[in-house]
Amino acid sequence: AQTVTQSQPEMSVQEAETVTLSCTYDTSESDYYLFWYKQPPSRQMILVIRQEAYKQQNATENRFSVNFQKAAKSFSLKISDSQLGDAAMYFCAYRSARETSGSRLTFGEGTQLTVNP
Amino acid sequence: NAGVTQTPKFRILKIGQSMTLQCTQDMNHNYMYWYRQDPGMGLKLIYYSVGAGITDKGEVPNGYNVSRSTTEDFPLRLELAAPSQTSVYFCASSYSIGSLAPQHFGDGTRLSIL
Numbered sequence: 001a002q003t004v005t006q007s008q009p010e011m012s013v014q015e016a017e018t019v020t021l022s023c024t025y026d027t028s029e030s031d032y033y034l035f036w037y038k039q040p041p042s043r044q045m046i047l048v049i050r051q052e053a054y055k056q057q058n059a060t061e062n063r064f065s066v067n068f069q070k071a072a073k074s075f076s077l078k079i080s081d082s083q084l085g086d087a088a089m090y091f092c093a094y095r096s097a098r099e100t101s102g103s104r105l106t107f108g109e110g111t112q113l114t115v116n117p
Numbered sequence: 118n119a120g121v122t123q124t125p126k127f128r129i130l131k132i133g134q135s136m137t138l139q140c141t142q143d144m145n146h147n148y149m150y151w152y153r154q155d156p157g158m159g160l161k162l163i164y165y166s167v168g169a170g171i172t173d174k175g176e177v178p179n180g181y182n183v184s185r186s187t188t189e190d191f192p193l194r195l196e197l198a199a200p201s202q203t204s205v206y207f208c209a210s211s212y213s214i215g216s217l218a219p220q221h222f223g224d225g226t227r228l229s230i231l
Contacts, residue, residue, distance in 0.1 A: 004159075033217055045160075045207065045222035052217060091159055102167050103148050103211050104175065105220060107159035 002027045004094050006108035013082045014116050020067075021077045021111045023092030030054075031097040034068065034075045035105070040088040048090070051075065053097075079113075087115045119143050123208050123223035130198045130230050138193040138226050140208030148211045149191040150220065151175075151183065153204040160207060166191055198230045 003026045013019035025034070036048040051059045051068050058066050063083075067076045079086055092108040095101070124139045142149065147168045152160035152175075162175030166185040180202055182194040191210075195202060205227050209220040 006159075035219060043205065043225045045209075047219045050217050050219060102165050102173060103218075103220075104150065104162055104165055105160070105209075107152075107161070109159045110157075 002029075002032075002094050002096065002106050004092050004106050004108035006090075006092055006111050008111045009109070010112045010114070012114040012116060013079070015082055015084060017082055018078060018080045019082055019113065021079075021090050021092075021113065023075045023077070023108055025073050025075065025092070025094050025106075027073070027094065027096075029096055029098065033095045033097065034066075035093040035095065036064070036066070036075075036077045037091045037093060037107075038086075038088045039091065039110075045091075049077065082115050084115050084117060087113055089113070121208055121210055121221050121223035123206075123226050125226060126224065127227045128229070130195075130228065132198060132200065132230060134198050135194070135196050136198070138195075138206055138208075138228070140191045140193065140223060141189050142191075142208075142210040142221070143189065144210060144212070144221065145188060146210035146212050146221070147188065148220075149185065150209040150211075151181070151191070151193045152207045152209065153177065153202075154207060154225075155204050163193065163206075195228075200230045202228065203230045204228060 093105045150165045151163040164183040208223045212218040
């Protein structure tokens, strides 16, 4: 079974600065997808960014980018020019590409990000 | 476009009571999921469905049941509520496998068992 580990329960960053959230995963599969979700206090789960394992190019969405290291099974999230609205719990998630997996997500434990003004 | 709708948003149950958490989606997604999120933790999969009439267990299925009679609806049933089932429950849906299609989440149901 796949596992996802987020080793930083809490992180903080100054407004306008850059912060990197770590995520590692364990899998024996070669084809899969990785996601970062954001959960603000409103409890909504909001997709931040996604990455296909067979693509070497790191995904980017505006101020959010990832550093995907397939050999190291690492998928970190970088937030540039941090804003107060970025404060939230961030979850890393893994999804197998196998048909029999049902596209189910395996989540890490989350990293609580605080943005200081 | 409503997306994934969960009802109720909050509920308090007594130990031993039963209830059904409702989930409906209007995106014609074939895959649907139920997760639970305990305080300060990540989401854990309870049950999922790949289409009407097909369901399967996730990581933490004990104490729960599901059914999928239509594409739109995926209710979660608690038969004998226990304090360990106090959690926030999320329903989600997605379009298909083999793509980057993300899961779309409902707003969650906060359930307390006293």
